[in-house]
Amino acid sequence: AQRVTQPEKLLSVFKGAPVELKCNYSYSGSPELFWYVQYSRQRLQLLLRHISRESIKGFTADLNKGETSFHLKKPFAQEEDSAMYYCALSGRGGSTLGRLYFGRGTQLTVWP
Amino acid sequence: KAGVTQTPRYLIKTRGQQVTLSCSPISGHRSVSWYQQTPGQGLQFLFEYFSETQRNKGNFPGRFSGRQFSNSRSEMNVSTLELGDSALYLCASSFLRGGDTEAFFGQGTRLTVV
Numbered sequence: 001a002q003r004v005t006q007p008e009k010l011l012s013v014f015k016g017a018p019v020e021l022k023c024n025y026s027y028s029g030s031p032e033l034f035w036y037v038q039y040s041r042q043r044l045q046l047l048l049r050h051i052s053r054e055s056i057k058g059f060t061a062d063l064n065k066g067e068t069s070f071h072l073k074k075p076f077a078q079e080e081d082s083a084m085y086y087c088a089l090s091g092r093g094g095s096t097l098g099r100l101y102f103g104r105g106t107q108l109t110v111w112p
Numbered sequence: 113k114a115g116v117t118q119t120p121r122y123l124i125k126t127r128g129q130q131v132t133l134s135c136s137p138i139s140g141h142r143s144v145s146w147y148q149q150t151p152g153q154g155l156q157f158l159f160e161y162f163s164e165t166q167r168n169k170g171n172f173p174g175r176f177s178g179r180q181f182s183n184s185r186s187e188m189n190v191s192t193l194e195l196g197d198s199a200l201y202l203c204a205s206s207f208l209r210g211g212d213t214e215a216f217f218g219q220g221t222r223l224t225v226v
Contacts (some may be wrong), residue, residue, distance in 0.1 A: 032213060037214075044202065045216075046214045046215070100147075102156075
């Protein structure tokens with residue numbers, strides 16, 4: 001069954017500290033993985049996806065197929081990174097593209 | 113480009129009533145999907161429409177239905193409302209062509225059932 005697990009509901013770090021938000025998944029096939037972010041009073045938006053292999057706002061995420069993980073990392077957290085982060089996956093073809101499976105989310109707080 | 117627009121933003125309904133929520137996708141996007149967000153269950157997929165056809169459906173009762181029009185605008189309907197239907201309903205649109213799989217979300221409709 002398709003499942004996305006984010007083990008930490010809450011995560012707090014101090015400004016300048018490294019941060020890692022964990023995400024594990026199960027999917028019978030080859031999924032596409034995403035991280036979505038929701039800042040306070042803003043809509044849910046894409047942060048990055050594994051296919052593009054980009055670094056957005058200093059965040060990176062590497063897909064580890066062996067461990068079925070897609071952890072989000074940033075070496076030096078900033079206060080403006082405080083937000084709710086959701087890991088999500090979808091299929092990679094046809095009708096499976098339009099459906100996202102979300103984790104329960106991790107609320108990141110970066111203290112000054 | 114204009115973002116995904118959901119109307120209304122807030123709704124209060126009584127148990128047993130029905131409700132219709134609307135979603136206008138980004139111009140050119142043919143895929144529209146709906147999600148229910150609650151503190152207890154998180155983000156749960158309701159259904160997805162592509163070019164007026166429902167392609168995917170989540171595990172929700174038949175009281176939840178939707179449709180998509182030829183201009184890609186979508187509506188979802190919930191009949192015989194229950195208290196547990198109180199949630200934030202999010203709509204997302206996607207292009208889904210040429211490897212463009214990003215979902216763009218609306219602000220949501222906050223439904224309260226009393």
